Amino acid sequence: MIKYEENIEVQGARVHNLKNIDVTIPREKLVVITGLSGSGKSSLAFDTIYAEGQRRYIETFSAYARQFLGGLERPDVDKIDGLSPVIAIEQKTTSKSPRSTVGTITEIYDFLRLLFARAGLAYSYNTGEKMVSYSDEQIKALIKADYDGKKINILAPVIKSRKGHYRELFQQIGKQGFVKVRVDGEVVDITKGMKVDRYKTHDIEIVIDRLKVIDTDDLDKRLSESINTAMYSGDDVLMVLEEGASIARYFSRDLMCPTTGISYPVPEPNTFSFNSPKGMCPNCSGLGHVYEVNENKIFPDKKISIKSGGIAPLGDYKKSWAFKQIETIAQRYDFKITDAIENVPEEAMNVLLYGGHESFEVDSKTLGVKRNYKIEYEGISHFIKNQFEQAGSTSIKRWAKSYMDKVICPTCEGSRLRKESLNFKIDEKNIAELAHLDISELADFFEGLNQRLEGSQQIIAEEIIKEISTRIRFLLDVGLDYLSLNRGSKSLSGGEAQRIRLATQIGSQLVGVLYILDEPSIGLHQRDNDRLIKSLEALRDIGNSVIVVEHDRDMIERADHVIDIGPRAGRHGGEIISEGLPKDLKNFQTLTADYMTGKKEIAVPQNRRTGNGKKITLSGCTGNNLKNVTVTIPLGQMIGVTGVSGSGKSTLINETLYPIMNAHYFNGVKKPMPYKKIKGLEHVDKVIDINQSPIGRTPRSNPATYTGVFGEIRSLFAKTPEAAIRGYKPGRFSFNVKGGRCETCGGGGVRVIEMNFLPDVYVECETCNGKRFNRETLEIRYKGKSIADVLDMTINEAVDFFELIPKIHRKLKTIQDVGLGYITLGQQSTTLSGGEAQRVKLATELSKLNTGNTFYILDEPTTGLHFEDIRVLMEVLNRLVDKGNTVLIIEHNMDVIKMMDYLIDIGYEGGRGGGMIVAKGTPEKVAKDKKSYTAAYLRKELALKKPKSEQEAIGV
Structure with a gap:
């Protein structure tokens, strides 16, 4: 070593x-x-x-x-x-791929696939019976034992419940030397010519051999040859039909249902992979969801007419082929395009949505003769779906998607797998059911599993179960017991993703x-x-x-x-x-x-705000693990939403409350998680969500561009005497516009080196040395500084430099106030942490004129913050609330929680053990709760005594 x-x-x-x-x-x-x-x-x-x-x-x-x-x-x-x-x-x-899950990242799902492929028991999706498979020798022995002395037909199934005339098939069978087939239960001679109804479904089997099972010297050889031929023609399946019987018995080399004869291929790990064609659901391609056209989005207001823009994708009436067809449909179904949509006949609505092809005649009142019309209409719903699935343009796909809803795949019901894969079970559970369990429930399932398996299964599964159990234990050790294996990696927070990788490394x-x-x-x-x-x-x-x-x-x-x-x-x-x-x-x-x-501390406030007496009440929330939650949020206060990881905080606030409010104030399109009703939205003017997503994904984005202050700075440079003489406009000082920028790097300041299967590397531009602008632009100076020098200033330096320019100073001061005085104006957004990006967004909102009636939502704003940074941030947020706004914070940090006016604690546990309101009220009130985990730690912060009856209840 x-x-x-x-x-x-x-x-x-x-x-x-x-x-x-x-x-x-x-x-x-x-x-x-x-x-x-x-x-x-x-x-x-x-x-x-x-x-x-x-x-x-x-x-x-x-x-x-x-x-x-x-x-x-x-x-x-x-x-x-x-x-x-x-x-x-x-x-x-x-990975942000929709195909990446907790199970695939941790490799637990890979071991599960191996376990089901090697030790899973197959069941028929038709009858629920246990599937069977036979070797040729076993089939021969069973025929000899079960049909001794009886006359039998050995059949090879070639068509199973399908329509068609099958003329070519019958000809092909005849050329192979076979003379009889069994069609829909009746044995017929194909040499006499065969005709079947092409519009009916048929079952067709080739009669391979007809014999009497008598134990003679040549029986073994004849049976072996017939079984081999039948297996070849019947795709590894054969049928034995006793003379005079109507129901045949199936035999297969593959897994097969003994009653109906359906067969599964021999399982392999890919049979249980939603990323492989062998295992994925054919309808959703292994994603677990599909997009369906929403009729209500096509007809958002049924009280207006088609002519007035009632069909949203088509807009107002214009002379086009689509509207000409709609007018023809109106003639056919006797309505006018000026009628309210709610009065259009149901048959006509179906044609408008799903299309129709029809010719018809109408009496012309003016000419007194009949006129022929033809409807050749694809249907709005079909058109939108085709555009979504086939359009090469991203913008067209986005347009189509705006009229669709993301719904759970009706074929696999969200399991992502084909039905054959879902009918392999271990201890009466299929792989999708195991992937749906919380990690803690999964640990319980695997506890003692090997003892519950049958003999051969035990030997095969023992080592695989050990590998799975070890990885589950590591996930439990890092506090991720509430996650499930089918949880998409895209929905994981940064901390969760990091702890999953930590568990993998352990x-x-x-x-x-x-x-x-x-x-x-x-x-x-x-x-x-x-x-x-x-x-x-x-x-x-x-x-x-x-x-x-x-x-x-x-x-x-x-x-x-x-x-x-x-x-x-x-x-x-x-x-x-x-x-x-x-x-x-x-x-x-x-x-x-x-x-x-303890020399310094973030002090507990002397008084808690009581708010403005108004409230928002959200009722009947059932998204993810929420158990029919009803929550009341008092306005004009600083609200804290607390609870153990995975208890349902983000589901309630980010996935339910925010989309509802965003749709109400700004026509947001994100669909909220299920809820019954909400009251009190009229008490708030707008909602602002300040999350930790990047302010930009390229080096071109920076705090100056994001906050809008760069536009003011460019205008200031354009007003300098030298710029006026040269005729430079504000665009000259933009690194995104040709003219003033360095053309070698396109104003990026860096050149991108693509690293193929590693992240891209950014190298400083050799022409402008990272300054982004060309020499002529850099010659323009304001108070001795070029535009590149200004971008290189820290916020603290820029606040002093632009002190006499109120528009610029005000925006910069708010960035400084949220504790970001150390970053530079032109710092690339790719180098900002999640917490820094969140505070840049907060500063942008603070610099706007607020109405004193705004609802702010922040998700863990203390991410990446030192104790001193938290103190500075809380001062800023307190100023927002003092102006009458409502600030709602999802948080775990006790220094922040103890400063709240009102707390909503969710729990008791994460995952299925959570999703309930455990406690609510002031921090002092919540701290007295006997069952809340948050309360136990809050008492220490507030220096309250623990009630004697709680010593063991909270396990702290």
């Missing part, structure tokens, strides 16, 4: 804002890197240590392989010693590896935090080094070594301000130390 140094030595790190730092990181320890947001934690952990590890790994490839990857640039560091193989477990690494049992994690506690309730830390300690204890970028108090206290970076953020950070054991923090004068030791 390779022996590495006892420490990882980093010397002269200068990546981003790091100030030529030297740091010693002990190996095979749990090391936490902490500090203010933007202080340089990720620059050290990911952009220096991980980037160098990745570069060294790629250097081990052959020259041939490296030519496809390109060269990874060495991070700006003098030297790194003691570096072992590095694995980064970040929050942005999960399961791999690698030794001597350096793991780097980015805030794994995100989205995790305090109750589950301990399990997460124990998982990281387990990773360390088997001989790995673990570096965690984290702000969580518990994680810092349990670390073997803590590195604090600061003292502030951005250009004022990038230095090691303390390092050592957690208990040594008290010896340092740092913000982290002050909050850890």
